[in-house]
Amino acid sequence: MQIDGILCKEAQLGSALNHSVHEARRGDFGLLLSLLSQDALDFSQFDLPHSSSQEADKSEEALKKALQLGPQKPLAPEQFDMLIGQSNGFMAQGGDLTSLRLKECLQPEPFAVRNDKKHIPLHIVDNLEPAVRQKLENTRSPQMLVDKHDIDAAGFYDQIAGGEMQSMLQVAV
Numbered sequence: 001m002q003i004d005g006i007l008c009k010e011a012q013l014g015s016a017l018n019h020s021v022h023e024a025r026r027g028d029f030g031l032l033l034s035l036l037s038q039d040a041l042d043f044s045q046f047d048l049p050h051s052s053s054q055e056a057d058k059s060e061e062a063l064k065k066a067l068q069l070g071p072q073k074p075l076a077p078e079q080f081d082m083l084i085g086q087s088n089g090f091m092a093q094g095g096d097l098t099s100l101r102l103k104e105c106l107q108p109e110p111f112a113v114r115n116d117k118k119h120i121p122l123h124i125v126d127n128l129e130p131a132v133r134q135k136l137e138n139t140r141s142p143q144m145l146v147d148k149h150d151i152d153a154a155g156f157y158d159q160i161a162g163g164e165m166q167s168m169l170q171v172a173v
Helices: 016-022 026-035 060-066 086-094 097-106 122-126 130-140 153-162 164-172
Strands: none
Touching: 016 026
16 A cells, blocks of 8 residues: 555545445554544645635625515605505415515515504593503604793792782692
8 A cells, every 4th residue: 555645635545445434454444543644734624715804795785685575664754644454364365375475575564554663543542540641742742841840930939028928828838
């Protein structure tokens, strides 16, 4: 048996190890194993192909194309549309769920009907306490509401100096 060069990997031996086992030549088998490199990184399992020096395109579009992903499902439409999902209801009544799934994969519909982060559904507003509901209505319709923390200091002083407040304060004491 002739082996040219330095042995590093089992792949360089070809079928010599296999022949020595089947022909019961223990000496040749032991010799071939002792000639192999002791470094585990030289084994054939770790002989990975070398990558090119160019950086691969790792943009979102390139990854979507490589993984063959369809269009992304939007969270909400740009404009309010109450008819989202109406065609799905008609398809589901017909019983063709395969076509419904295909349509959803090709043209995904948004998760929500409206694109309003501050929208609170009516059934939630109906279950609020009256004081909380009043605060919510005040924030929705910004009218000329006087904030509790804004005090007209000049008007307050005029009321105290005029005697109207003094009589009310004396009655309370």
